Amino acid sequence: MLKYYQEIINNLKQDSHFRDIKNFNRKDAKYIYFQDKRLINLSSNNYLGFADNIEITKEFLEYAKDQYSFGSASARLLTGTLPAYSELEKLISNIFKKENTLLFNSGYHANVGINSCIASRGDVIFSDKLNHASIIDGMKLSDGKFFRYPHNNMEALEKLLIRERKNFNNAVIVSESVFSMDGDIADIEKLVELKEKYNCLLILDEAHAFGVFGQIGLGVTETLGLTDKIDLIIGTFGKAIGSTGAFVTGNKILIDYLTNKARSFIFSTALAPINIAFSKWIIENKLPYTFEKRMNMLKIGQKAGSQSHIIPLIIGTNKDTVDTCEILFHNGYFTLPIRPPTVPEGTSRIRISLTTDINEKELFDAISLVKQKQQQ
Ligand SMILES: Cc1ncc(COP(=O)(O)O)c(C=O)c1O
Incomplete structure (x- = not known):
């Protein structure tokens, strides 16, 4: 049986496709x-430059002293929620002016968890063709149907909405803001217009924009003044923040729903408290400068x-x-x-x-x- 896998590896090598660590x-x-x-x-x-920075690490550890442990030993819904978690969730809700926030262990966990449960049977997701693998993986796990529209092509998306929206109950549009592999930016104004016109939820993944765009670093929606128009905003701590983990922020109903339905949130041990505290410390003490x-x-x-x-x-x-x-x-x-x-x-x-x-x-x-x- 191993021969089968070896052949695949050989083919990958032949195509300059093989990845190694x-x-x-x-x-x-x-x-x-x-x-x-x-x-x-x-x-x-x-x-x-917040990750791998000796001065920042020293400064944080001096602040953290022995307040935070290196393991949560539990999922959040069991015994995994100490004050550090809700403090970070509250901070994110406050800066985005949203009702509620839920932390995930990574952006991958967030997108898989959200996109796998946000649409049920009879619902639909419209996703940009170049959305991240984690969004695609989530949709593949969903009981809903999904369509991928040509990258950043709002005309094509609208045509799809005209053709398909009426065939489904709930509908969701999902896009990245700054696209991870192309560096271009979604037409967020148009996405907001379409989501309102066709009665959809809009999910925006600001993984590469959170901490980079906007006066206080919230992302492209802050630059555009559209933060309040997006139903769910996702950001990661593993990129500009130099930590690890992710969040989704939005209204209380949606966050309560995700807390109860997003399996990647429910069935995984929470990140270590020291990590959560580091993300919060960076956002409060370093990002503003x-x-x-x-x-x-x-x-x-x-x-x-x-x-x-x-x-x-x-x-x-x-x-x-x-x-x-x-x-x-x-x-x-x-x-x-x-x-x-x-x-x-x-x-x-x-x-x-x-x-x-x-x-x-x-x-x-x-x-x-x-x-x-x-x-x-
Ligand atoms: C757009 C986007 N969303 C989510 C992720 C996953 O985030 P994480 O690395 O925190 O799992 C990435 C990672 O590259 C990404 O580019």
Whole structure:
């Protein structure tokens, strides 16, 4: 039987598709240390530099002292809810001006849990074609039906709504705000218009925007002044916040429903209290001082042709993408090839993600190396 799996692995290797786990020596601000090299890390979601930061870790541990343990030993609905959890939930509700919030162990848990239960038999979900794997996995587990509309194509979504909305009871539209692999931004104003016109719930995953966009860092909806129009906003702590975990915030009825129905919330041990406390501490004590740096990072991303701090350099084949990463590696940059199924077939790419520590010259030097390789 193992032969079957070995063959699949062989095929993956042949297509430059095989993934392996890299063991890094350490990470420090914008640098990552790998195979005796110090490289500029262009593949990090540590957008604000809060993760792997010795000074911040020391400062937090000094504050935390022995207040928080390293294990919750229980799911939240059993004996896993200490004050740190409800304090973080309250903080998120307050900053978003929402009624209630529910923490999840990761963005993956949140999207799987929410999208698997938000639609039941007779209901429908309309999902952007490029939504994250966790949203797709959640929908696949759902008893409802789902349709995937062409990426960010509001005309196509409306046509689908006209054709299908009447055939279902409840309807949900789900989108990312900043798309994780393309760095472009959903047309949130139009999504709000459509959700109102066709009586749908709107779920927005701000995983890559929370902590980056907006005056206080709530995400793209804050920039647009539309936070109150979104039924459920999802954010993660594992990216800009430099911690781990995720949240969904919205009205009390929906959060009560998710607390009772989202299986990835119900049936998993809660994150460690120390983690929860770290997320809260970062949001309260560090995030408020990042506005200028965040705006500068976004400006650099825009100069490189993106709408955000995520810059996709689309190469095409897996092999060319892997080879280009290799060239960048030998020139002092760490990047990762992004290949199907993470992105559509034929659009393998290098996904550059900026952090506030990376300057314009470093970015554009890397981009010209990629361009040189493409011209060969
Ligand atoms: C849009 C989006 N949502 C959710 C997730 C999952 O978040 P987490 O890494 O916290 O599981 C990701 C991860 O990359 C993402 O890009």
